[in-house]
Amino acid sequence: MKYQSQKVALYYIYGALALFVAQILFGIVAGTVYVFPNFLSEVLPFNVIRMIHTNALIVWLLMGYFGATYYLLPEECETELHSPKLAIIQFWLFMAAAAAAVVGYILGYHEGREFLEQPLYIKVGIVAVALMFLYNTTLTLLKGRKTAITNVLMLGLWLVALLFLFAFYNPDNLSVDKMYWWYVVHLWVEGVWELIMASILAFLMIKMTGVDREVIEKWLYVMVSLTLFSGILGTGHHYYWIGTPGYWQWVGSIFSTLEIVPFFAMVVFCFYMVWKGGRDHPNKAALLWALGCSVMAFFGGGVWGFMHTLSSVNYYSHGTQVTAAHGHLAFYGAYVMLNLAIFTYALPYLRGREPYNQQLNMWGFWILTSAMSFMTFTLTFAGVVQTHLQRVLGMNYMEVQDQIALFYWMRLGSGLVAGVGVILIIWSLLVAPRKAPVKRRMAQPAE
């Protein structure tokens, strides 16, 4: 390792991968309930299964960001982490909070507010974790070199924590409740998480393409500006039908349409950098994940988001399977793939071994990406049929559900294939045997 303290990232990556498995398992169980409605209904109601599926996703992605930050910050700042010990304590506290939340959900303790179901004490725990993290990383940044990547990354992470504070405000009025709820949900995934995404991609591009840092930083600034310009007022696309004033239909439609632009910029950025770069980096799998991340985020977040973002379209499609299609591909493309890119890149260094077994990892990439794409297509078709039958022809909800059952079967199938992809990826990252003893790194210079 260049900096010993980078090693703490390992805790987070292992933790994230464990929760990733849990997320996928509960996703498959939830998909099963769609086709066998009484499956597990006595033991584990659907709402709890879904809660664990979505919460595990969010927590493992956050854990991945923590890990990524602990990995790249010392390297960017050219200094050891302020306190590796604190980072380890923070990890166990976070894991404990996540485990307590899951056990609580199964026993029926939750606040029932979608995605923010965590009971109050867990939320307080999350804030404590965030404070430990920000203290540790900010002090590291302050004592070391400051780059555009570290600054954008830290800005994103600070805003993630600050916006989470809105989770504590839960007014009785349902319209106001939803309005603030989106401050967390939307401004995370369509705002500050994109800052984290852009900065981690920029880091990977510097490392893997060898393109001049100055060029990459300029792109980073452009991507970040475009994200904030479109994403903040883009929140308006959630304010169409919750009781907020009508002008949000205009504001939301126009600004959220532009949210596709930063995603497109990230695609152009990644491909242009790789095309321009002089390096033939041996970790082909990590590069594939980084490129794939930009493309799938563009389709999942950008294209599938735009599909139902105009208020005149959303009037019909709101809350149908079109939303589920968008949600699945956007989270997968933007944030799951981002984490898998940085894990694939960092793990060989963290574990002191070569980026072996890339083929297996890349097979995992294609299988998981194909499965998620297929799942998105089936849900999109389901959503279109549902919109027409339910919203245009006025059939009732449950009748329509029977009509789209075939799509739910196909979705379950794609979920199982996704599970296979995940196993391959995790196997290639963690378990697959070393082919040859690790050679000393210094022995041969890079090409």
Place this chain on the structure above:
Amino acid sequence: MTQSVSSIPDDRQEPPEQDVPATDSDSWGGLETLPGHPLIWILILSELVVFGAFLLGFSGARVKDPTGFAISQMQLDRVVGGINTMVLLTSGLCAVFATRAIRLGTVGHCRGWLLLTALLGLVFLGVKIVEYKAKIDAGISMETNSFFTLYFLITGFHALHVVMGLGILGIVALRPLAVNIETGVAFWHMIDLIWVLVFPVVYLVR
């Protein structure tokens, strides 16, 4: 299945400069040739797209309800709008003189012109407030109909940009380098340009 790789790449070193030479076109591309900081042009282009979309939306809504729009439009004060157009264009002219002054190296003149630009910006905002007050007194609000939703949104967003523009002019006046002045003035001209598009579409076209 494993790929044999000679060693872990030493990519944690910054690549040497000559690895991928950074030429002029590598840095900011076409934006490099424009006056001011290149990032302001990203903002300007984004703003033009947003206001363009709003005006397209306005025109679309008007096609759907021509009479409603015509009746509502009669309630706008075209003379006051015309005066404000002249005020804002004159402020743009002052901004041009400020740029010219800083290129000649006369900071004092530059600041004077910027002050005049900003004062005219304030006049514009004052007139806007009078206009809005008249509407509100007449019982018209954003929720009245789609014409007035869009009227308040478009002109309100524009007025907000005038406020931001005043802030930017203030900041660049404190640090009067040519590149800073050009940056601030480019933003101010964008405000002019957008108004010149908004005024005919919202106030004039019958």
